[in-house]
Amino acid sequence: MGNKKKIGGKGLLLESGLFWDVASKDEQGQAEKTAEEYKKFLDKARTEKQTIQRVKELAEKESFVVVDLDKKLPKDKNKLIFVNRGKSAILVDLGKEGLGAGGNFLIAHVDSPRMDLKVRPLYEDGEIAYFKPNYYGGIKKYHWPVTPLAMQGTVVLKDGQEIEIDIGLKDDEPIFLISDLLPHLDSERNDKPLGKAIDAEELNIIVGTKPVADKKVKDRVKSAVLEWLNKNYKIGEEELFTADIRFVPAQKPRDVGFDRGLVASYGQDDRVCVFTALKGFFEARNSRASILYLVDKEETGSVGATGAESMFLENVIDYLIKELGEMISIYNFYRKSKAVSADVTGAYDPDYKQAYDPNNVARLGHGVVIEKYLGYRGKSYTMEAEPFFIREIINLFHKNKVVWQTGHLGKADAGGGGTIAGYLSNRNMEVVDMGVALLNMHAPCELASKADIYSAYKGYKVFLEN
Ligand code: MN
Ligand code: MN
Secondary structure (H helix, E strand, C coil): CCCCCCCCCCCCCCCCCCHHHHCCHHHHHHHHHHHHHHHHHHHCCCCHHHHHHHHHHHHHHCCCEECCCCCCCCCCCCEEEEEECCCEEEEEECCCCCHHHCEEEEEEECCCCEEEEEEEEEEEECCEEEEEEEEECCCCHHHCCCCCEEEEEEEECCCCCEEEEEECCCCCCCCEEECCCCHHHCHHHHCCCHHHHCCHHHCCEEEECCCCCCCCCCCHHHHHHHHHHHHHHCCCHHHHHHCEEEEEECCCCEEECCCCCEEEECCHHHHHHHHHHHHHHHHCCCCCEEEEEEECCHHHCCCCCCCCCCCHHHHHHHHHHHHHCCCCCHHHHHHCCEEEECCCEEECCHHHHHHCCCCCCECCCCCEEEECECEECCCECCCECCHHHHHHHHHHHHHCCCCEEECCCCCHHHCEECCCHHHHHCCCCEEEEEECEEECCCCCCEEEEHHHHHHHHHHHHHHHCC
8 A cells, every 4th residue: 555645634733632622422421520539639648658658549549458568468469558757659550461561650659849848947036926937849839829828737846756737727827828919019129020029938937926925925926836846746946947848729629611621729739640650550451560659849949759750760679670570671671661750741731822832832722742752942951762662652552542742842042951761761661741731830729731741641541551
Protein backbone atom coordinates (compact mmCIF):
# COMPACT_ATOMS: atom_id res chain seq x y z
CA MET A 1 0.00 0.00 0.00
CA GLY A 2 1.40 3.35 -1.00
CA ASN A 3 0.78 6.50 0.91
CA LYS A 4 -2.25 7.98 -0.82
CA LYS A 5 -2.90 10.61 1.84
CA LYS A 6 -3.21 14.18 0.70
CA ILE A 7 -1.29 16.95 2.45
CA GLY A 8 -3.56 18.07 5.27
CA GLY A 9 -5.43 14.78 5.02
CA LYS A 10 -6.45 12.72 8.02
CA GLY A 11 -3.47 11.12 9.70
CA LEU A 12 -1.01 13.81 8.72
CA LEU A 13 -2.17 16.55 11.01
CA LEU A 14 -1.55 16.26 14.73
CA GLU A 15 -5.03 16.90 16.03
CA SER A 16 -6.40 16.86 19.55
CA GLY A 17 -10.07 17.22 20.30
CA LEU A 18 -11.97 18.31 23.40
CA PHE A 19 -12.65 15.28 25.57
CA TRP A 20 -16.32 16.34 25.75
CA ASP A 21 -16.53 16.06 21.93
CA VAL A 22 -14.61 12.84 21.42
CA ALA A 23 -15.14 10.65 24.50
CA SER A 24 -18.14 8.35 24.78
CA LYS A 25 -21.06 9.35 27.02
CA ASP A 26 -20.08 6.50 29.32
CA GLU A 27 -16.56 7.82 29.70
CA GLN A 28 -17.84 11.36 30.27
CA GLY A 29 -19.90 9.97 33.14
CA GLN A 30 -16.84 8.16 34.49
CA ALA A 31 -14.91 11.42 34.36
CA GLU A 32 -17.54 13.05 36.60
CA LYS A 33 -17.36 10.13 39.04
CA THR A 34 -13.58 10.11 39.11
CA ALA A 35 -13.58 13.81 39.99
CA GLU A 36 -15.78 13.14 43.04
CA GLU A 37 -13.32 10.52 44.28
CA TYR A 38 -10.48 12.90 43.55
CA LYS A 39 -11.93 15.78 45.57
CA LYS A 40 -12.34 13.49 48.58
CA PHE A 41 -8.70 12.44 48.23
CA LEU A 42 -7.47 16.04 48.00
CA ASP A 43 -9.43 17.09 51.06
CA LYS A 44 -7.49 14.58 53.17
CA ALA A 45 -4.10 15.08 51.50
CA ARG A 46 -3.02 18.66 52.21
CA THR A 47 0.58 17.94 53.16
CA GLU A 48 3.19 15.50 51.93
CA LYS A 49 2.74 13.33 55.03
CA GLN A 50 -1.04 13.32 54.83
CA THR A 51 -0.79 12.33 51.16
CA ILE A 52 1.48 9.38 51.94
CA GLN A 53 -0.76 8.40 54.87
CA ARG A 54 -3.87 8.49 52.65
CA VAL A 55 -2.09 6.49 49.92
CA LYS A 56 -1.07 3.91 52.53
CA GLU A 57 -4.65 3.58 53.82
CA LEU A 58 -6.04 3.18 50.31
CA ALA A 59 -3.31 0.67 49.42
CA GLU A 60 -4.08 -1.41 52.49
CA LYS A 61 -7.74 -1.52 51.41
CA GLU A 62 -6.48 -2.90 48.06
CA SER A 63 -4.62 -5.61 50.04
CA PHE A 64 -1.15 -4.12 49.76
CA VAL A 65 1.14 -5.05 52.68
CA VAL A 66 3.49 -2.58 54.31
CA VAL A 67 7.03 -3.97 54.07
CA ASP A 68 9.85 -3.14 56.51
CA LEU A 69 13.29 -3.09 54.84
CA ASP A 70 14.78 -4.55 58.05
CA LYS A 71 12.52 -7.61 57.95
CA LYS A 72 11.99 -10.52 55.57
CA LEU A 73 9.64 -10.05 52.64
CA PRO A 74 6.22 -11.47 53.63
CA LYS A 75 5.64 -14.79 51.81
CA ASP A 76 3.39 -15.00 48.73
CA LYS A 77 2.58 -11.32 48.68
CA ASN A 78 2.49 -9.64 45.29
CA LYS A 79 1.40 -6.15 46.33
CA LEU A 80 3.82 -4.26 48.53
CA ILE A 81 4.26 -0.76 49.92
CA PHE A 82 7.46 0.71 51.35
CA VAL A 83 7.23 4.01 53.27
CA ASN A 84 10.18 6.31 53.95
CA ARG A 85 9.90 8.69 56.94
CA GLY A 86 6.19 9.09 56.25
CA LYS A 87 7.02 11.42 53.33
CA SER A 88 7.79 9.21 50.36
CA ALA A 89 6.59 5.76 49.36
CA ILE A 90 7.13 3.04 46.79
CA LEU A 91 4.24 0.77 45.85
CA VAL A 92 5.13 -2.40 43.99
CA ASP A 93 2.86 -4.81 42.15
CA LEU A 94 5.22 -7.66 41.24
CA GLY A 95 3.15 -8.89 38.30
CA LYS A 96 3.92 -12.27 36.76
CA GLU A 97 7.18 -11.85 34.89
CA GLY A 98 9.60 -11.27 37.77
CA LEU A 99 12.06 -8.41 38.06
CA GLY A 100 14.29 -9.88 35.32
CA ALA A 101 11.97 -8.35 32.72
CA GLY A 102 12.31 -4.84 34.16
CA GLY A 103 9.33 -2.85 35.32
CA ASN A 104 6.92 -0.06 34.46
CA PHE A 105 7.38 2.96 36.72
CA LEU A 106 5.05 5.81 37.52
CA ILE A 107 6.60 8.63 39.53
CA ALA A 108 4.81 11.63 41.03
CA HIS A 109 5.47 14.10 43.83
CA VAL A 110 3.47 14.55 47.02
CA ASP A 111 4.67 18.02 48.10
CA SER A 112 3.11 21.35 47.06
CA PRO A 113 4.06 25.00 47.62
CA ARG A 114 3.06 26.17 51.11
CA MET A 115 4.09 28.10 54.20
CA ASP A 116 6.52 26.30 56.52
CA LEU A 117 7.72 27.87 59.77
CA LYS A 118 11.06 29.46 60.55
CA VAL A 119 13.11 27.89 63.34
CA ARG A 120 11.87 30.28 66.06
CA PRO A 121 8.52 31.21 64.59
CA LEU A 122 6.50 32.62 67.49
CA TYR A 123 6.74 36.35 68.30
CA GLU A 124 4.58 39.27 69.32
CA ASP A 125 4.31 42.67 67.67
CA GLY A 126 1.68 45.37 68.33
CA GLU A 127 -0.11 43.04 70.77
CA ILE A 128 -0.63 40.45 68.03
CA ALA A 129 1.05 37.03 68.19
CA TYR A 130 2.46 35.78 64.90
CA PHE A 131 4.17 32.75 63.42
CA LYS A 132 6.92 33.74 61.02
CA PRO A 133 6.83 31.41 58.04
CA ASN A 134 9.38 30.44 55.45
CA TYR A 135 7.68 29.84 52.14
CA TYR A 136 8.25 26.43 50.54
CA GLY A 137 8.54 26.11 46.77
CA GLY A 138 7.78 28.60 44.03
CA ILE A 139 5.02 30.91 45.20
CA LYS A 140 3.74 34.30 44.11
CA LYS A 141 3.85 36.15 47.40
CA TYR A 142 0.79 38.29 46.72
CA HIS A 143 -1.38 35.14 46.71
CA TRP A 144 -0.90 34.44 50.39
CA PRO A 145 -2.15 37.47 52.37
CA VAL A 146 -5.86 37.09 53.23
CA THR A 147 -5.95 33.45 52.06
CA PRO A 148 -7.55 31.46 54.92
CA LEU A 149 -4.94 29.03 56.21
CA ALA A 150 -5.06 25.75 58.15
CA MET A 151 -2.26 24.53 60.41
CA GLN A 152 -1.35 20.94 59.53
CA GLY A 153 1.61 18.94 60.64
CA THR A 154 3.35 16.70 63.11
CA VAL A 155 5.32 17.42 66.26
CA VAL A 156 7.63 15.13 68.19
CA LEU A 157 7.17 15.49 71.97
CA LYS A 158 9.96 15.25 74.59
CA ASP A 159 9.30 11.53 75.06
CA GLY A 160 9.70 10.87 71.31
CA GLN A 161 6.00 10.43 70.67
CA GLU A 162 4.77 11.98 67.42
CA ILE A 163 1.48 13.86 67.53
CA GLU A 164 -0.60 15.37 64.76
CA ILE A 165 -1.76 18.96 64.57
CA ASP A 166 -4.82 19.58 62.41
CA ILE A 167 -6.54 22.96 62.91
CA GLY A 168 -8.57 25.00 60.49
CA LEU A 169 -10.30 22.56 58.16
CA LYS A 170 -13.56 22.00 60.08
CA ASP A 171 -16.20 24.73 59.99
CA ASP A 172 -16.15 25.25 63.76
CA GLU A 173 -12.35 25.52 63.99
CA PRO A 174 -10.37 28.76 63.77
CA ILE A 175 -8.32 29.57 60.69
CA PHE A 176 -5.09 31.57 60.42
CA LEU A 177 -4.46 34.59 58.25
CA ILE A 178 -1.72 36.79 56.86
CA SER A 179 -2.95 40.41 56.76
CA ASP A 180 -2.70 42.82 53.85
CA LEU A 181 -2.51 46.60 53.71
CA LEU A 182 -5.75 48.44 53.02
CA PRO A 183 -5.91 49.99 49.51
CA HIS A 184 -6.38 53.45 51.04
CA LEU A 185 -2.79 53.42 52.29
CA ASP A 186 -1.12 51.32 49.62
CA SER A 187 -0.10 53.94 47.04
CA GLU A 188 3.65 53.44 47.57
CA ARG A 189 3.44 49.67 47.13
CA ASN A 190 1.07 49.98 44.18
CA ASP A 191 3.91 51.51 42.18
CA LYS A 192 6.28 48.58 42.78
CA PRO A 193 6.67 45.66 40.34
CA LEU A 194 4.48 42.70 41.31
CA GLY A 195 7.38 40.49 42.36
CA LYS A 196 8.77 43.13 44.72
CA ALA A 197 5.53 44.48 46.16
CA ILE A 198 5.53 42.06 49.09
CA ASP A 199 8.65 41.17 51.05
CA ALA A 200 8.76 37.59 52.38
CA GLU A 201 9.28 39.02 55.89
CA GLU A 202 5.88 40.73 55.62
CA LEU A 203 4.12 37.38 55.26
CA ASN A 204 3.41 36.69 58.93
CA ILE A 205 0.61 34.50 60.19
CA ILE A 206 -1.72 35.84 62.88
CA VAL A 207 -2.08 33.20 65.62
CA GLY A 208 -3.45 35.11 68.64
CA THR A 209 -4.62 38.43 70.08
CA LYS A 210 -5.65 37.69 73.70
CA PRO A 211 -3.10 38.33 76.50
CA VAL A 212 -2.35 36.39 79.69
CA ALA A 213 -3.84 38.07 82.76
CA ASP A 214 -0.50 38.82 84.48
CA LYS A 215 0.43 42.36 83.41
CA LYS A 216 4.06 41.95 84.51
CA VAL A 217 4.78 39.31 81.88
CA LYS A 218 6.67 40.44 78.75
CA ASP A 219 4.89 39.63 75.43
CA ARG A 220 1.58 38.77 77.06
CA VAL A 221 -0.11 37.63 73.83
CA LYS A 222 2.79 35.42 72.80
CA SER A 223 2.75 33.93 76.32
CA ALA A 224 -0.95 33.19 75.99
CA VAL A 225 -0.33 31.38 72.69
CA LEU A 226 2.45 29.32 74.30
CA GLU A 227 0.14 28.45 77.20
CA TRP A 228 -2.56 27.38 74.75
CA LEU A 229 -0.12 25.22 72.76
CA ASN A 230 1.18 23.63 75.93
CA LYS A 231 -2.30 22.98 77.32
CA ASN A 232 -3.66 21.49 74.09
CA TYR A 233 -0.63 19.79 72.57
CA LYS A 234 2.05 19.72 75.34
CA ILE A 235 4.40 21.69 73.10
CA GLY A 236 6.66 24.71 73.59
CA GLU A 237 9.21 26.58 71.48
CA GLU A 238 11.62 23.58 71.34
CA GLU A 239 8.87 21.49 69.79
CA LEU A 240 8.01 24.25 67.29
CA PHE A 241 11.69 24.19 66.30
CA THR A 242 11.76 20.44 65.64
CA ALA A 243 8.26 20.10 64.12
CA ASP A 244 7.01 19.57 60.56
CA ILE A 245 4.32 22.25 60.55
CA ARG A 246 2.75 23.46 57.34
CA PHE A 247 0.24 26.25 56.79
CA VAL A 248 -1.89 25.39 53.78
CA PRO A 249 -5.02 26.91 52.22
CA ALA A 250 -8.08 25.93 54.26
CA GLN A 251 -10.71 25.89 51.50
CA LYS A 252 -12.32 22.66 50.42
CA PRO A 253 -11.94 21.33 46.87
CA ARG A 254 -14.89 22.64 44.84
CA ASP A 255 -16.33 22.45 41.31
CA VAL A 256 -16.06 25.49 39.06
CA GLY A 257 -18.52 26.79 36.46
CA PHE A 258 -22.23 26.24 35.74
CA ASP A 259 -21.27 22.96 34.09
CA ARG A 260 -18.94 21.93 36.97
CA GLY A 261 -16.26 21.14 34.40
CA LEU A 262 -13.27 22.12 36.55
CA VAL A 263 -11.99 21.24 40.01
CA ALA A 264 -10.60 24.09 42.11
CA SER A 265 -8.29 23.11 44.93
CA TYR A 266 -5.00 23.67 46.65
CA GLY A 267 -2.25 21.14 46.01
CA GLN A 268 -3.24 19.79 42.59
CA ASP A 269 0.43 20.10 41.57
CA ASP A 270 1.11 17.26 41.89
CA ARG A 271 -1.59 15.46 43.81
CA VAL A 272 -3.73 15.28 40.69
CA CYS A 273 -1.05 12.98 39.30
CA VAL A 274 -0.61 11.17 42.63
CA PHE A 275 -4.33 10.40 42.68
CA THR A 276 -4.70 9.45 39.02
CA ALA A 277 -1.50 7.39 39.02
CA LEU A 278 -2.62 5.59 42.18
CA LYS A 279 -6.07 4.81 40.74
CA GLY A 280 -4.52 3.57 37.49
CA PHE A 281 -1.98 1.54 39.46
CA PHE A 282 -4.65 -0.14 41.60
CA GLU A 283 -6.79 -1.04 38.59
CA ALA A 284 -4.11 -2.08 36.09
CA ARG A 285 -3.88 -5.75 35.16
CA ASN A 286 -0.15 -5.86 34.54
CA SER A 287 2.15 -8.73 33.72
CA ARG A 288 5.40 -6.80 34.17
CA ALA A 289 6.23 -5.45 37.62
CA SER A 290 4.62 -2.05 38.25
CA ILE A 291 6.20 0.48 40.55
CA LEU A 292 4.56 3.67 41.78
CA TYR A 293 7.18 5.93 43.30
CA LEU A 294 5.84 8.90 45.26
CA VAL A 295 8.48 11.44 46.20
CA ASP A 296 8.66 14.53 48.39
CA LYS A 297 10.76 17.71 48.00
CA GLU A 298 10.18 18.15 44.26
CA GLU A 299 9.23 21.78 44.73
CA THR A 300 12.55 22.54 46.42
CA GLY A 301 14.95 20.65 44.16
CA SER A 302 14.41 16.93 44.94
CA VAL A 303 17.27 16.93 47.48
CA GLY A 304 17.16 14.83 50.65
CA ALA A 305 16.23 11.34 51.85
CA THR A 306 12.60 11.65 50.75
CA GLY A 307 13.27 13.44 47.42
CA ALA A 308 13.80 11.93 43.98
CA GLU A 309 17.60 12.04 44.32
CA SER A 310 17.47 9.80 47.40
CA MET A 311 18.83 6.21 47.51
CA PHE A 312 15.46 5.02 48.83
CA LEU A 313 14.59 3.58 45.42
CA GLU A 314 17.89 1.65 45.40
CA ASN A 315 17.15 0.42 48.96
CA VAL A 316 13.84 -1.01 47.80
CA ILE A 317 14.93 -2.52 44.46
CA ASP A 318 18.05 -4.01 46.03
CA TYR A 319 15.93 -5.50 48.84
CA LEU A 320 13.43 -6.97 46.36
CA ILE A 321 16.10 -8.51 44.13
CA LYS A 322 17.71 -10.20 47.14
CA GLU A 323 14.49 -11.30 48.85
CA LEU A 324 13.02 -12.69 45.61
CA GLY A 325 16.30 -14.37 44.63
CA GLU A 326 16.29 -12.62 41.24
CA MET A 327 19.46 -12.84 39.13
CA ILE A 328 19.28 -9.36 37.61
CA SER A 329 21.46 -6.49 38.84
CA ILE A 330 19.81 -3.28 39.96
CA TYR A 331 21.43 -1.45 37.02
CA ASN A 332 20.03 -3.85 34.46
CA PHE A 333 16.66 -3.69 36.15
CA TYR A 334 16.68 0.04 35.53
CA ARG A 335 17.93 -0.37 31.97
CA LYS A 336 15.05 -2.71 31.15
CA SER A 337 12.45 -0.48 32.81
CA LYS A 338 10.25 2.26 31.42
CA ALA A 339 8.82 5.20 33.28
CA VAL A 340 6.15 7.83 33.08
CA SER A 341 6.92 10.94 35.07
CA ALA A 342 3.48 12.07 36.18
CA ASP A 343 3.48 15.80 36.81
CA VAL A 344 1.39 18.78 35.86
CA THR A 345 2.03 21.41 33.20
CA GLY A 346 0.60 24.86 32.53
CA ALA A 347 -2.63 25.12 30.52
CA TYR A 348 -3.23 27.93 28.03
CA ASP A 349 -4.72 30.93 29.82
CA PRO A 350 -6.48 33.38 27.46
CA ASP A 351 -5.98 36.14 30.04
CA TYR A 352 -2.21 35.82 29.74
CA LYS A 353 -1.72 35.01 26.08
CA GLN A 354 1.66 36.71 26.05
CA ALA A 355 3.28 34.00 28.17
CA TYR A 356 2.38 31.10 25.89
CA ASP A 357 3.28 29.85 22.48
CA PRO A 358 -0.33 29.13 21.39
CA ASN A 359 0.59 26.30 19.00
CA ASN A 360 2.62 24.45 21.60
CA VAL A 361 0.81 24.88 24.91
CA ALA A 362 -1.62 22.33 26.39
CA ARG A 363 -5.33 23.18 26.62
CA LEU A 364 -7.86 22.46 29.36
CA GLY A 365 -10.11 19.56 28.43
CA HIS A 366 -7.95 18.12 25.65
CA GLY A 367 -6.84 15.14 27.70
CA VAL A 368 -3.64 13.94 29.29
CA VAL A 369 -0.59 15.92 28.18
CA ILE A 370 2.49 14.20 26.77
CA GLU A 371 5.49 16.49 27.16
CA LYS A 372 8.40 15.48 24.96
CA TYR A 373 10.77 17.63 26.93
CA LEU A 374 10.90 20.30 29.61
CA GLY A 375 13.66 22.63 30.66
CA TYR A 376 14.78 26.21 30.56
CA ARG A 377 15.54 28.48 27.62
CA GLY A 378 17.96 26.60 25.29
CA LYS A 379 16.76 23.23 26.65
CA SER A 380 18.88 23.63 29.78
CA TYR A 381 18.33 20.85 32.33
CA THR A 382 16.22 19.06 29.77
CA MET A 383 15.14 15.46 29.98
CA GLU A 384 13.88 14.56 26.52
CA ALA A 385 11.92 11.42 25.76
CA GLU A 386 13.24 9.14 23.02
CA PRO A 387 11.25 9.04 19.74
CA PHE A 388 10.66 5.26 19.89
CA PHE A 389 9.27 5.50 23.39
CA ILE A 390 6.90 8.37 22.60
CA ARG A 391 5.72 6.48 19.50
CA GLU A 392 5.04 3.39 21.64
CA ILE A 393 2.96 5.47 24.08
CA ILE A 394 1.03 7.27 21.33
CA ASN A 395 0.23 3.96 19.60
CA LEU A 396 -1.10 2.61 22.90
CA PHE A 397 -3.25 5.71 23.37
CA HIS A 398 -4.70 5.50 19.86
CA LYS A 399 -5.48 1.82 20.36
CA ASN A 400 -7.10 2.32 23.75
CA LYS A 401 -8.84 5.63 22.95
CA VAL A 402 -7.01 7.66 25.57
CA VAL A 403 -7.67 11.36 24.90
CA TRP A 404 -4.26 13.01 24.80
CA GLN A 405 -2.54 16.16 23.61
CA THR A 406 0.95 17.54 23.27
CA GLY A 407 2.16 20.18 25.69
CA HIS A 408 4.98 22.54 26.35
CA LEU A 409 5.22 24.97 29.23
CA GLY A 410 5.49 28.37 27.57
CA LYS A 411 7.61 30.71 25.51
CA ALA A 412 11.26 29.68 25.48
CA ASP A 413 12.53 32.89 27.07
CA ALA A 414 9.66 33.26 29.55
CA GLY A 415 11.28 30.95 32.10
CA GLY A 416 10.72 27.24 32.26
CA GLY A 417 10.43 24.31 34.57
CA GLY A 418 11.53 20.77 35.25
CA THR A 419 10.15 17.57 36.71
CA ILE A 420 11.55 14.50 38.39
CA ALA A 421 11.74 12.68 35.04
CA GLY A 422 15.49 13.36 34.85
CA TYR A 423 16.25 11.43 38.02
CA LEU A 424 14.90 8.22 36.52
CA SER A 425 16.31 8.99 33.10
CA ASN A 426 19.77 9.43 34.68
CA ARG A 427 19.40 5.80 35.83
CA ASN A 428 19.30 4.83 32.12
CA MET A 429 15.58 4.22 32.05
CA GLU A 430 13.21 5.17 29.20
CA VAL A 431 11.16 8.09 30.58
CA VAL A 432 8.46 10.42 29.31
CA ASP A 433 6.62 13.25 31.08
CA MET A 434 2.86 12.95 31.12
CA GLY A 435 0.26 14.71 33.24
CA VAL A 436 -2.55 17.15 33.68
CA ALA A 437 -2.56 20.78 32.48
CA LEU A 438 -3.51 23.26 35.24
CA LEU A 439 -4.60 26.85 35.23
CA ASN A 440 -2.92 29.00 37.89
CA MET A 441 -0.44 26.33 38.83
CA HIS A 442 1.25 26.95 42.23
CA ALA A 443 -1.51 29.34 43.34
CA PRO A 444 -3.31 28.53 46.63
CA CYS A 445 -6.24 27.41 44.46
CA GLU A 446 -5.40 25.62 41.20
CA LEU A 447 -7.79 24.55 38.44
CA ALA A 448 -7.91 21.23 36.58
CA SER A 449 -10.42 19.91 34.04
CA LYS A 450 -12.36 16.78 34.97
CA ALA A 451 -11.74 15.59 31.41
CA ASP A 452 -7.99 15.75 31.91
CA ILE A 453 -8.07 14.15 35.36
CA TYR A 454 -9.92 11.16 33.90
CA SER A 455 -7.68 10.99 30.81
CA ALA A 456 -4.55 11.00 32.99
CA TYR A 457 -5.87 8.10 35.06
CA LYS A 458 -6.71 6.15 31.91
CA GLY A 459 -3.37 6.95 30.29
CA TYR A 460 -1.39 5.78 33.35
CA LYS A 461 -3.42 2.57 33.56
CA VAL A 462 -2.93 1.78 29.87
CA PHE A 463 0.82 2.40 30.21
CA LEU A 464 1.11 0.00 33.17
CA GLU A 465 -0.82 -2.72 31.37
CA ASN A 466 1.54 -2.78 28.39
MN1 MN B 1 4.88 19.37 39.90
MN1 MN C 1 5.32 22.51 41.03
